[in-house]
Amino acid sequence: EKSRTAGMEIDTVIGDAAYSWKENLVYAKSEQFQLISKLNPVITNGSGQRKIEFDYNKDAGMFVCPAGHMATHKRRTGRKTLNQSLTFHFDIEKCKVCPMREGCYKEGAKSKTYSVTIQSDTHQEQAAFQETAEFKALASKRYKIEAKNSELKNPHGFKTAKSAGLFGMEIQGATTIFAVNLKRILKLLSEKE
The missing domain is CATH 1.10.287 (Helix Hairpins)
Structure with a gap:
């Protein structure tokens, strides 16, 4: 804004991943300039801390654990202005006796959940843009x-x-x-x- 006030025409801003938060991406789009900033890997790849991957059953719209148990219900979590997650809840009684519980279920836990980040349209657009040759050339x-x-x-x-x-x-x-x-x-x- 200060640069524009001083008379500069801005069509591209280059920054690191710290600049790719959602409000900046929305602002760049509204002000009609390109923001060359890679999304934080947590947004594009999830937290990356999962030891066990669950499968998604698209017909039921639920995740299934490696032992074959489907989530009982799901809910959105997180603030609406930031990235929200879908949290899938599993039957704790099944988890307690599951032969595959090691590394998945913590003994004594009151619940078992599996969460995935919901990418906003803004983040999906930026993720697609950062795969283009134009983005890569400018980011370099x-x-x-x-x-x-x-x-x-x-x-x-x-x-x-x-x-x-x-x-x-x-x-x-x-x-x-x-x-x-x-x-x-x-x-x-x-x-x-």
């Missing part, structure tokens, strides 16, 4: 940004705030960026000669 340029950030932080001291408050950080940022740009200009001028 991000290392240049990180290299410049590293230069600002390490040799030029932008890693640590020198004064308190937002205004102090803005002044420190402006002077650090000015110094780095001045060094770059001088280097380019010396290369011309």
